Amino acid sequence: MSHRLPPLNGLRAFEASARHLSFKTAARELGVTPGAVSQQVKNLEGTLGVNLFRRLPRGLLLTEVGSAYLPELSRAFRIISKSTEAVAPALTNRKLQIGVSEKLSQYLPANWPKCCVDLLSHVTRPIKANDPELVRSGEIDGLLLLERIHTRGLSNEAVASICDQGTDRNIFFVCSIGLAGCSQSRALVSSLVDTFSEPVANASFADNERD
Amino acid sequence: MSHRLPPLNGLRAFEASARHLSFKTAARELGVTPGAVSQQVKNLEGTLGVNLFRRLPRGLLLTEVGSAYLPELSRAFRIISKSTEAVAPALTNRKLQIGVSEKLSQYLPANWPKCCVDLLSHVTRPIKANDPELVRSGEIDGLLLLERIHTRGLSNEAVASICDQGTDRNIFFVCSIGLAGCSQSRALVSSLVDTFSEPVANASFADNERD
DNA sequence: TTAATGGCTTAGAATTTCTAATTCATGACG
DNA sequence: CGTCATGAATTAGAAATTCTAAGCCATTAA
Incomplete structure (x- = not known):
């Protein structure tokens, strides 16, 4: 029928x-x-x-x-x-819903993440977002920002760096603790590293930002 | 959620x-x-x-x-x-205007669809018609034929079979996609099945026709 | 061996869906 | 009152999806 x-x-x-x-x-x-x-x-x-x-x-x-x-x-x-x-x-190896700050999105390639090999099988097209509450509420799985922000209880790592008007700035990836380091997150992070080609040195950087 | x-x-x-x-x-x-x-x-x-x-x-x-x-x-x-x-x-309250091919009409009971219980509340008395363009144009809602015809963009299903001079032939119901499976269509189809008493099996013989 | 069948693949066409920009009406606030 | 901000409506044109058409392949039947 x-x-x-x-x-x-x-x-x-x-x-x-x-x-x-x-x-x-x-x-x-x-x-x-x-x-x-x-x-x-x-x-x-x-x-x-x-x-x-x-x-x-x-x-x-x-x-x-x-x-x-x-x-x-x-x-x-x-x-x-x-x-x-x-x-x-x-x-359950589901795609992560990612948020990207307005500012950062200007630095991402035009149709990111589609442009990165295989990345679209790990994350969906990002929405514009700044608010870590969206991560807490589960509305999104991860958030990419150009500034470190207040995220108690959430993972918040600098994962790559870009050059903004002459000064280096870090990209921060905010997500729930449980999601940090999962395969999708790893794919996301390494694609960002590739995209901006210069891996972030390990310990120094993460702290020159305000909340 | x-x-x-x-x-x-x-x-x-x-x-x-x-x-x-x-x-x-x-x-x-x-x-x-x-x-x-x-x-x-x-x-x-x-x-x-x-x-x-x-x-x-x-x-x-x-x-x-x-x-x-x-x-x-x-x-x-x-x-x-x-x-x-x-x-x-x-x-869904509207009666469907049906067309029936000259050929097929010879096989339908004399005062079909009146003879079928309740069918007249679903379809009007049919006009003679062969041309699926009438369905496309909205002049009629459905068309009953004895041959499969070329109907791009229209639903076209074998719904019953009759015996015509010793050989089995299928009855085809052509209608817009949106109308396929609506209550009127269902009533029409099942009345045909009843009338010709032999339900059409789904995948096997409905398909030995060319377009 | 030949014909027929039904699914697969592919390029490009057709169609749908989306974006970006603008307009409009309303409500908030000084 | 003006001025703003908000959220929906409306476009044209861009982007993405979906479809067709045509050819391919493996299988079955005659």
């Missing part, structure tokens, strides 16, 4: 937006721009012929239809998610 | 292929070419890191992993499908 299905990516966009009641935050979760989410949801509404959200100037409200739809979709996605985990334990 | 989801279109391709145990027939259901389905599934297997099918020279076999995965996915898709119908009734 074949299924009648609306556009699946639109559903995913809707599900995330509805959980956050925000295209903006949904976009961050999905790793795309808010405009993309807005378009996906709009397209979904178009094919369904109903409105799922009421758009407010500062956010979203679910319509009645939307709130009837959401839990079902969440359930379906949860089934997919769980059964996928069960079926492909290889995914 | 965000979901870690594999490529959704790949999942749909896998689910259809697994039901049919054939990329070729799945492709018809999905309205694309077999190559496209093959690619989607392969890509899915790649991101999962496991094989879902064993490819035989003449068809497919589910791997252990694949057969554990299939029922869960079917369940998820069914949830999506049902909740979508519930949520967008505008799309």
Whole structure:
């Protein structure tokens, strides 16, 4: 029996937006721009012929239809998610969701991490982020910054260095202790080292930054 | 809580292929070419890191992993499908306008579809038609034929078989992808199956037709 | 040995999806 | 009131994905 299905990516966009009641935050979760989410949801509404959200100037409200739809979709996605985990334990070698600071992203190659051999099998495309709370909350797995910041309880290592307007600056990798040194982290770190070609000397550097 | 989801279109391709145990027939259901389905599934297997099918020279076999995965996915898709119908009734309350080929109409009961219980609440009385362009243009919703025809971008499935002068022939149902599997289509198909009393097996003989 | 079948592969085309930039409406605040 | 900041809507064009078409291969059947 074949299924009648609306556009699946639109559903995913809707599900995330509805959980956050925000295209903006949904976009961050999905790793795309808010405009993309807005378009996906709009397209979904178009094919369904109903409105799922009421758009407010500062956010979203679910319509009645939307709130009837959401839990079902969440359930379906949860089934997919769980059964996928069960079926492909290889995914526990899952890709890490990485955050990169605005500043640092200017120094990364245009379509990093795609440009690094094999790196995309270890990390997803990064979102813009500065906040280690995102790591604590599990929203992202790791964070790359140009400054050392206050990260009690999190691993925070200088992993490479770049030259910014004549002065050397370190790249710091923030992640949970448990993730430090896992294969994905190692792949990430060594790709950064390669990219910026000069491995960081070991003990000196890490401390010339403010919090 | 965000979901870690594999490529959704790949999942749909896998689910259809697994039901049919054939990329070729799945492709018809999905309205694309077999190559496209093959690619989607392969890509899915790649991101999962496991094989879902064993490819035989003449068809497919589910791997252990694949057969554990299939029922869960079917369940998820069914949830999506049902909740979508519930949520967008505008799309589902409408009777489908059906076309039937001259040839086939000779084999249908005299006052079909009136003779089939409940079918008239799902489809209107059919017009005579052969041309899938009418489906593309939206002039009709579905087309019943005795031959497989070229229908790029449309679903085209063998749904029942009749005996025509000693030889078995299939009845093909052409409709837009979006309409495949909707409640009306299901009602139509199952009434045909009932009428001609011999359900069509899924992968085997539905395919000895050329386009 | 020949024909047919169904999956695989590949380049390039077609389509979808995304980004980046701008616009708009609202609410907060001095 | 102005001025800002926020978040959604809307574009054109770029980027990425997905599809087709055509040829290949191994297998089966006649």
